[in-house]
Amino acid sequence: xxxxxxxxxxxxxxxxxxxxxxxxxxxxxxxxxxxxxxxxxxxxxxxxxxxxxxxxxxxxxxxxxxxxxxxxxxxxxxxxxxxxxxxxxxxxxxxxxxxxxxxxxxxxxxxxxxxxxxxxxxxxxxxxxxxxxxxxxxxxxxxxxxxx
Numbered sequence: 472x473x474x475x476x477x478x479x480x481x482x483x484x485x486x487x488x489x490x491x492x493x494x495x496x497x498x499x500x501x502x503x504x505x506x507x508x509x510x511x512x513x514x515x516x517x518x519x520x521x522x523x524x525x526x527x528x529x530x531x532x533x534x535x536x537x538x539x540x541x542x543x544x545x546x547x548x549x550x551x552x553x554x555x556x557x558x559x560x561x562x563x564x565x566x567x568x569x570x571x572x573x574x575x576x577x578x579x580x581x582x583x584x585x586x587x588x589x590x591x592x593x594x595x596x597x598x599x600x601x602x603x604x605x606x607x608x609x610x611x612x613x614x615x616x617x618x619x
């Protein structure tokens with residue numbers, strides 16, 4: 472069985488508290504990730520992220536926050552069917568782990584896991600994995616580049 476876990480480590484030239492705010496506050500999420508963010512950084516919060524908001528077919532993705540341990544760890548489930556509650560079999564888990572590297576740098580680890588347990592054919596899992604692997608590279612670079 473293939474492991475569909477996506478992992479990305481990013482060195483960011485900003486203090487850990489600044490990076491925390493950038494990955495959790497809606498007005499800052501839109502500077503590097505989604506066009507619109509409607510989410511609160513507190514466990515149990517349910518919201519959404521909107522991608523391609525200015526297109527004819529914007530993509531709105533549900534998000535449920537599981538953990539918000541400021542400024543060290545932020546995790547949520549996402550990409551579950553509209554109108555459903557996020558579970559281990561209908562969504563993936565995104566976890567951001569932040570570690571201060573001195574006073575002015577942050578090591579950010581992004582892990583998206585749980586695709587293995589989702590009920591979808593292997594070819595769809597591979598497509599999801601490929602698209603999200605590419606997405607985390609692009610979006611991670613955008614986040615890092617905000618501070619260069």
